Amino acid sequence: MKIDFQHKQSAHCENGVTSNLLRHYGYDLSEPLVYGIGSGLFFAYMPFVKVNSIPVTSFRPFPGIIFKRVTQQLGISIEKKKFKDPRKAMTELDQVIEKGTPAGLLVGVYHLTYFPGPYRFHFNAHNIVVYGRENGGYIVSDPIMETPEYLSYEDLMRVRYAKGLFAPKGHMYYALNMPENIDLKSAVIKGIKRTCRDMLGIPVPMFGTKGIRFMAAKVRKYPEKLGSEKASLYLGQIIRAQEEIGTGGAGFRFIYAAFLQEAAELTGIGKLMKLSEDMTAVGDLWRNFAVESSRIVKNRSAANGSYPEVAEILLDIADREEAIYKKLKNAIS
Amino acid sequence: MKKNEVPQDDANMLDGKFREPCYAVDESGRYTIVKSVGWDPKNIVMQQAWDHIQKRVQEVKKKVMQGKLSPLAYHMERHQMDVRLLASYMGFSRWKVKRHLKPGRFNKLDQEVMERYAKVLNVTIDELKRTD
Numbered sequence: 001m002k003i004d005f006q007h008k009q010s011a012h013c014e015n016g017v018t019s020n021l022l023r024h025y026g027y028d029l030s031e032p033l034v035y036g037i038g039s040g041l042f043f044a045y046m047p048f049v050k051v052n053s054i055p056v057t058s059f060r061p062f063p064g065i066i067f068k069r070v071t072q073q074l075g076i077s078i079e080k081k082k083f084k085d086p087r088k089a090m091t092e093l094d095q096v097i098e099k100g101t102p103a104g105l106l107v108g109v110y111h112l113t114y115f116p117g118p119y120r121f122h123f124n125a126h127n128i129v130v131y132g133r134e135n136g137g138y139i140v141s142d143p144i145m146e147t148p149e150y151l152s153y154e155d156l157m158r159v160r161y162a163k164g165l166f167a168p169k170g171h172m173y174y175a176l177n178m179p180e181n182i183d184l185k186s187a188v189i190k191g192i193k194r195t196c197r198d199m200l201g202i203p204v205p206m207f208g209t210k211g212i213r214f215m216a217a218k219v220r221k222y223p224e225k226l227g228s229e230k231a232s233l234y235l236g237q238i239i240r241a242q243e244e245i246g247t248g249g250a251g252f253r254f255i256y257a258a259f260l261q262e263a264a265e266l267t268g269i270g271k272l273m274k275l276s277e278d279m280t281a282v283g284d285l286w287r288n289f290a291v292e293s294s295r296i297v298k299n300r301s302a303a304n305g306s307y308p309e310v311a312e313i314l315l316d317i318a319d320r321e322e323a324i325y326k327k328l329k330n331a332i333s
Numbered sequence: 334m335k336k337n338e339v340p341q342d343d344a345n346m347l348d349g350k351f352r353e354p355c356y357a358v359d360e361s362g363r364y365t366i367v368k369s370v371g372w373d374p375k376n377i378v379m380q381q382a383w384d385h386i387q388k389r390v391q392e393v394k395k396k397v398m399q400g401k402l403s404p405l406a407y408h409m410e411r412h413q414m415d416v417r418l419l420a421s422y423m424g425f426s427r428w429k430v431k432r433h434l435k436p437g438r439f440n441k442l443d444q445e446v447m448e449r450y451a452k453v454l455n456v457t458i459d460e461l462k463r464t465d
Contacts, residue, residue: 011354011366032356032364052413110413116348118379122413146351163421233385236378243375254334254356258364280358284334287374294374297381 002132005102007141007148011251014066015040016143017104017127021067024102025178027074033184036259037073037191038066041252042198044207045215051165054234057215057241059249061198063125063166064106067173069194073187075179082169086161089170090153093130093138096174102131102141106171108162114142114149119244124166130156188263189332195256196329199321209322216314223307231307236297239290250290253283271331278324282317289313334358339367344376386413397464403439407464408454422453 005024010016015031018038022029040060047055071078083089096103108124109115132139137152160170199208206214222231242249260276292310336357352368359365393410396402409419420430432438451461
């Protein structure tokens with residue numbers, strides 16, 4: 001049993017799953033368009049939440065939210081399920097596939113057998129689509145991979161029931177009904193509005209452009225507060241959150257800039273083209289931040305003096321991004 | 334980032350399994366996708382994370398050799414798990430797993446519990462009792 005499903009690789013897994021599922025139902029929305037409508041751009045620095053005793057930096061909102069927002073915005077009704085019993089979760093998945101419906105799944109990456117070794121951490125917010133069964137196992141469209149993959153029954157069950165932060169608990173989602181027409185233009189506008197709100201308006205210092213400044217202040221003091229070894233681990237973790245597969249500070253800015261180009265055409269708002277260029281420039285600054293930070297990580301002991309320098313880059317980024325979101329808000333209102 | 338600036342620094346972090354799509358600007362200023370095999374700053378921090386994990390594993394291994402911890406602690410660390418994560422995979426309370434990290438307690442574990450630990454940690458029971 002194999003559903004006729006077109007696998008396409010993407011830069012961010014949730015964009016990919018959403019875009020691939022929509023294409024299956026005849027709506028060809030690019031990855032940047034999905035990302036923009038789903039307001040995937042986000043920033044959070046949470047020193048109080050730690051994984052492996054290192055503070056969490058996130059360049060994305062909660063897992064699953066892009067899919068939820070895009071489908072809601074376009075008027076697509078979806079079914080979402082979690083299961084206590086792993087075997088039942090597998091049986092229900094079988095039934096959904098049997099009906100010819102490709103199913104989105106939230107999984108942990110640690111036990112994904114086809115994943116490259118160096119990327120196998122306990123990270124639970126990965127999205128894949130299962131669209132067929134073969135020899136007792138499953139055909140998987142993983143948006144990170146260039147081609148479709150295969151997982152055995154046991155291996156799929158294992159990743160669906162990964163434990164830890166954001167444990168997927170067998171989470172499965174799929175489309176039930178598609179609307180006759182979709183209003184892309186208003187979805188694009190709403191998506192932009194939400195991103196401006198997320199990046200400018202959350203009244204807590206950990207989020208949005210405020211969060212970037214908050215992180216800059218912490219990074220500046222890393223070496224004196226933590227000592228050089230721990231400081232370098234903390235800084236390295238920020239760069240990993242920024243640049244690892246499927247996440248990203250710079251990469252996400254470039255996807256958003258690509259979205260703004262498409263949005264300019266869809267809405268006829270010419271200003272968005274210029275703002276796309278500004279966003280590209282900020283993406284380049286994030287890359288610069290990664291280059292300088294990785295130098296500190298590489299020459300651990302010698303470079304305590306460089307922490308204030310990378311903190312300065314972050315402040316520059318925060319200022320420029322704040323200006324972009326303010327202009328964006330004006331451009332669409 | 335321009336199309337020709339997309340980095341191609343291969344440090345074998347992707348095991349040659351795929352290339353990563355990157356969004357970059359082409360000559361006419363339009364965004365396009367270019368595939369990348371890796372980027373040095375990223376390779377450096379990935380390597381740092383792995384070195385850190387390895388260092389912790391070696392520290393725990395030493396303690397197991399000295400008889401301060403059970404081999405379970407070594408396998409837990411090797412899988413980048415802490416007590417909380419291993420406990421939730423096992424369906425045990427944290428204090429129970431903590432007790433099993435003590436050599437005396439670990440040696441008295443019954444077969445069934447050993448088997449479950451072995452399965453979660455992807456080793457045979459024999460391997461579970463060793464640190465090599």
